[in-house]
Amino acid sequence: MPAVFKKKLETHRRQGRTNPLIWLAAILCTIIAIGVVIAGIVVFIAYLVIHPRVPVISISNAHLDLLRNDYAGLLQTQLTIIVRARNGNAKAHATFSDITFNISFQGQGIALLVADSFQVPKNSTKDLNYVVQSSSIPLTPDQMEKVDYSWKKNEIAFDFKGNARTQWRIGPVGSVKFLCRLNCQLKFHPLNGSYIPNRCTSKSK
Template sequence: MIALSPPPFHFHPLKSSTIPMKSLRSDPPEYSAGGRTRTHALLRPHHRTNPFIWFAAFLCVILILLLIASVVLILIIFLIIKPRNPSFDTTAATLNAIYLDSAAYLNADLTFLVNFSNPNTKIDVVFEYSSIELYFLKRLIAAQLIQPFVQRSGEAKLLGLHMISSQVYLPPEIAAELVRQVRTNRVWFTVRGTFRVRASFGVGHFSYWLYGRCQIELTSPPSGVLLARSCRTKR
């Protein structure tokens, strides 16, 4: 028996495939109508920042830092000095006369002492504007301005005021209530003060508005005396 040998196997060398260089290149750039490439058109041209802009930014930073330093300094001063509001009070009052003319027009004569006190130990205050108003049942019946004055730290100041009401019209219900209070020997008034205060400490100062209010009770004239009072002062 004769064995058949397989046919001889021949190796054929593979031919190296060359990739055209054109296929490795990216797509050609697209041009816009003006002749510039689209990629170049999307990029903004680079410009140098104007030195004036840098200088303005530097000044803004300096001003912000100065502002922050000023706020911190003022806060520290406030914490050390601990400023307090001056107080307004009515220490004495006399109702000299009060009557109604034609049952509708008020005539009244009232004198009282107001006390201004500065509780601060390191701050002087100046009352640049002071207005005192007298009310009966929320009806303004007299007003007076006070000349500006200075109050040193820890100082108290008494001022005498003479309030006169002349022919002040009162609605019927308010006039009836006034007659009733005079008959019962208990007459109530409201004293309101509006003040523009400037506080000074060293080389610094600040101004603010201050409001005082007192409820006072007096006996009937001709020698009406102060029976009770309730005062408060706030900003």
């Protein structure tokens, strides 16, 4: 009986041993997890050291080149718009991509503006120059009244909405990305086409 008990005990001990491959897999997973955490900490520290200003897009200037409406309720317009991309980071270049802007008047679409990806050097700016010429836009009676009123008070507004993706590269360890959203009105004096400056700068997240 003692011999049988000893044999059963030894069998139980052999079954309880962990396969070395499982230990190896656990060690590798731990090393990978630690590496990911360290990389994240390095990126965060680098971001704090750089302490950058978030890239922004804004309207730096504009002009109303043409505004014409007739008794049939058709509106023609041409706008010159300068969009400025600013990178306030003194230690890293910024890449702007997926750039799209919409211009409309009283809910009527006028134009869709796009741009290819580009890079803005450290602590610098880049201007995008757009000349927007619309075809004849049919207006509702209510919209026609608003255009007439705009002529009388010498002020007209167009809605300008859009966004762009921006990215900083922090050395070889990673990057910081933002989404810049722009939503404002472009106001003009229709009698001479001059732009009425207002704060039209993107918000980032």
